[in-house]
Amino acid sequence: MADGFKNVETKMNPILKNSSESSSSEAVNLKPKITLLNGITVIVGSIIGSGIFVSPKGVLEHAGSVGASLIIWVLCGLYSMIGAYCYAELGTSILRSGADYAYIFEAFGPFCAFLRLWVECMIVRPCSQAIVALTFAYYVIEPLFPDCDQPDTAVRLLATVCILILTFVNCYDVKWSTRVQDVFTYAKLLALVLIIITGIVQLCRGEVEYYKDPFEHTEMNFAKASLGFYSGLFAYNGWNYLNYVIEELKDPYRNLPKAIFISITLVTGVYTFANVAYFTTVSREEVLSGAAVAVMFSKRLYGIMWVVMPIFVSLSTFGGVNGILFTSSRLFYVGGRNGHMPQILSMVQIKRMTPFPAALFMGLFSLVYLCSSNMYALINYVSFVTWLAIAVSIIVLLYFRWTRPNMDRPIKIHIVWPIIYLVCSVFVVILPMYYSPVETGIGLLIIASGIPVYIIFVYWENKPKVILTFIDNWTIRLQKLLLCVPEEAKTK
Numbered sequence: 001m002a003d004g005f006k007n008v009e010t011k012m013n014p015i016l017k018n019s020s021e022s023s024s025s026e027a028v029n030l031k032p033k034i035t036l037l038n039g040i041t042v043i044v045g046s047i048i049g050s051g052i053f054v055s056p057k058g059v060l061e062h063a064g065s066v067g068a069s070l071i072i073w074v075l076c077g078l079y080s081m082i083g084a085y086c087y088a089e090l091g092t093s094i095l096r097s098g099a100d101y102a103y104i105f106e107a108f109g110p111f112c113a114f115l116r117l118w119v120e121c122m123i124v125r126p127c128s129q130a131i132v133a134l135t136f137a138y139y140v141i142e143p144l145f146p147d148c149d150q151p152d153t154a155v156r157l158l159a160t161v162c163i164l165i166l167t168f169v170n171c172y173d174v175k176w177s178t179r180v181q182d183v184f185t186y187a188k189l190l191a192l193v194l195i196i197i198t199g200i201v202q203l204c205r206g207e208v209e210y211y212k213d214p215f216e217h218t219e220m221n222f223a224k225a226s227l228g229f230y231s232g233l234f235a236y237n238g239w240n241y242l243n244y245v246i247e248e249l250k251d252p253y254r255n256l257p258k259a260i261f262i263s264i265t266l267v268t269g270v271y272t273f274a275n276v277a278y279f280t281t282v283s284r285e286e287v288l289s290g291a292a293v294a295v296m297f298s299k300r301l302y303g304i305m306w307v308v309m310p311i312f313v314s315l316s317t318f319g320g321v322n323g324i325l326f327t328s329s330r331l332f333y334v335g336g337r338n339g340h341m342p343q344i345l346s347m348v349q350i351k352r353m354t355p356f357p358a359a360l361f362m363g364l365f366s367l368v369y370l371c372s373s374n375m376y377a378l379i380n381y382v383s384f385v386t387w388l389a390i391a392v393s394i395i396v397l398l399y400f401r402w403t404r405p406n407m408d409r410p411i412k413i414h415i416v417w418p419i420i421y422l423v424c425s426v427f428v429v430i431l432p433m434y435y436s437p438v439e440t441g442i443g444l445l446i447i448a449s450g451i452p453v454y455i456i457f458v459y460w461e462n463k464p465k466v467i468l469t470f471i472d473n474w475t476i477r478l479q480k481l482l483l484c485v486p487e488e489a490k491t492k
Helices: 013-019 036-047 051-063 066-093 100-108 110-140 152-172 174-204 222-236 241-248 252-278 284-289 293-301 303-337 356-371 375-403 416-435 437-459 465-482
Strands: 347-349 484-486
Touching: 036 174, 036 241, 036 252, 036 303, 051 066, 051 222, 051 252, 051 284, 066 222, 066 241, 066 252, 066 375, 066 416, 100 110, 100 303, 100 375, 110 152, 110 303, 110 356, 110 375, 110 437, 152 174, 152 303, 152 356, 174 252, 174 293, 174 303, 222 252, 222 375, 222 416, 241 252, 241 303, 252 293, 284 293, 293 303, 303 356, 347 356, 347 465, 356 465, 375 416, 375 437, 416 437, 465 484
Parallel strands: none
Antiparallel strands: 347 484
């Protein structure tokens, strides 16, 4: 694929010359603008999206009981914390954006890295963004349809508008993106703090009916119960997103581990206490009957003011979509830079200094997944391939400890933690294959579908000249349209 773009930068000299009239002599590339606070809001904002508002049903459904579901929420938080610190070592040892894609590329070469990128491109990122956008839409129109189901078409259209607005923001300015992330992260934390405080009041009033026998109905089939971890881990998904933009993080050696510890500790506490609060008011059967548990909770306790909860949840999920889009565009940007995606995705807008093509691609492609509104089927597809890839990244850490013992490691965790994480990942990945073979089978097929794509577009270097010319011409047209040039290009 890379060969098709050899001469694109040379052919784009007119664009570079024209841009010099309005640009300084600095390099055209992404700048380190993300502070520690921004890093915390990137992680917290990416994690807290739709998961805490839709996953309680999925966790409870597979755990069986209230007590078992709460244990799963805590274990998922601890599991995420261990994984995040493994990524802190990887991220400070391999200081390149792209997270697990970059780490797999460094350890096992372009083929394995491409399959990881292919899965992220085809499933994980656009699918995750569609799930969060759908949740945003459900909660926005909930007050308009308090006693009936929301129209499916209206939900999808509103989710589309959400994605398109945030795609524009991410294409226009990095500072706009981080400001949106900051503001909406505070809003979602405020919503969850409101739920937690209300739950504490309920407990003080003696509302413990649903805790009298907390482990009744516990699912004894361990393979089925493990699917509850999928829903729980989906809610925590995003703890590694700061690694995707580490080249734009100020002082990454200091700020990355701090952001990880603060963010995941905060999220684990908030998630656990929010679920405790839910079960002071909403019964097990009611949680299983519908996904909008936060709205159910607020209708019981806030009277006419219950509408504030859908508003808060909408703000939360809006910020979640922004976080996914912001980090995903950087992943595709790095993929284009390595020749694993069309080179246009590795280019920077000459005036805005944003990865405009990558952000635009991510936003538009995620609209495809809005064809389905079954969030729980989408979650199962995403979870299997996500945790499989993360497990491979932990193998990379162990592989480098063996093959590169003298590698510069500003952060070095005890070897026992990646081993524990890898063992747990094996159970999380393999057990659901037995109980949910269709979803995992589809996930494996999509991974395998990347093999012929790699052979044709990356491995096959001696493509006919007509194909290379066609790719070059279309890349140049897109560059002119989007006013973007390759990274590190200089304006004279």
